[in-house]
Amino acid sequence: MTDRPVNQWKTLDKDLNRISHLEQATQYVARPLIAPGIGLAFIVIVAIVAAVLTGGTQDQLIVISAAVFGAYMALNIGANDVANNMGPAVGANALTMGGAIAIAAVFETAGALLAGGDVVSTISGGIVSPESLADQTTFIWAMMAALISAALWINLATWMGAPVSTTHSVVGGVMGAGIAAAGLAAVNWPTMGQIAASWVISPVLGGAVAALFLAFIKAKVEQAEDKIAAARLWVPILIAIMAGAFAAYLSIKGLKKIVSINLPMALLIGLGVGVLTQIITKPLIRRQSEGLENRKKSLKKLFGWPLVASAALLSFAHGANDVANAVGPLAAIVHAVQDFDTSSKVQIPLWVMVVGAAGLSFGLMLFGPKLIRMVGSQITKLNPMRAYCVALSAAITVIVASWLGLPVSSTHIAVGAIFGVGFYREFHAERRARKLGILKGKPVAVEERRRRKLVRRSHFLTIVAAWVITVPATATLSAVVYICLSKLA
Known part of the structure; x- marks a missing residue:
């Protein structure tokens, strides 16, 4: 009788199996820490770069600290603000x-570096009078407090899943630090009143424009007997309107370094680009629509690539416009330290612009998906046509606001446009239900109408509350941070 073979490696196999499970568990636990780890590495690299480029200067430690908080701010703007541009395109698949x-990383960076403002108002558009912060030390601590408070607030808002205005966050930070440093008289209250008015103007204007375009598309294209023929007529015109609006906006923003362009000239450029786009896209849409069935689902294909193009252009415009929010206070601190000057306008050094542009991209890649999903699919359901109305509204509303001289927030416009599309869908569905109920002699019950709500009320209330308290919250936080910094100095 022979003995059965003994597995000599049984203990080793068990140990290896335990190690394998441990490695899997470690990877699972470590996964949420990857993004913060990369973000921290980016901030450390920025600190090293700032130390090298400002070596030998007085108050070098202040510049390095400001660079660290500027990088942190840029990461948070990328995580929060860029979702407004990309969310609709992702939500519409x-x-x-x-x-x-x-796409966002490439176009945000291009917009920041090619068309980003090379001059930024250090007192954030006249929120605080320069005379009240004329002392160099007071000015530096005020800008540092504004940077820290705005970054912390945007980080909290991103964690809560609320897209907030980074412009308003910086404005609140500057205002709070200004009040803590020089009292209530230092604040330009009429300008603050305009900004408070923009809380209402921006989302309402964006929502109204988006709802009007959606109503137009439904009436002229979706509900037409020959949907394909209607799309061949109207889709090139809608694309031309979008191209013209972006051309006008980017002419004002991007060409100012080469030649001064006023609003009438920008509108002429937009008109020319719009007409040219309509001529080019008409045969393309005709070719793309060949063989499509005469139903609503077919129309979604015709809005796909224009929606992608609009998302890219929105990102470029955002990079050009909002990079100053990330690096404005940082540029002001660098200018004050190196030139001993607290003037109302300063040049932004190239390395500071690169920090802002890189921070926007890294913030989007590392922390942006959460808010992109929320904006794109959790407020209301979007398809390519609805998402296109949102992008179109964002472009047109910014142009109209610039023309009227209204202080508006691109975040509020984009999110307001999504709400506008959602509320119009509710209105349209309710009207249809009533019409069917009248025809069938069965009115729709109140409970059934409540169940058919197409906009998530919880998100609506959270976002509106975050918008309203952004300036007071960042102002309060900034005042506290300024008092702490001035006592530590």
């Missing part, structure tokens, strides 16, 4: 999350 992040 015109772009994958990876594609959206790649």
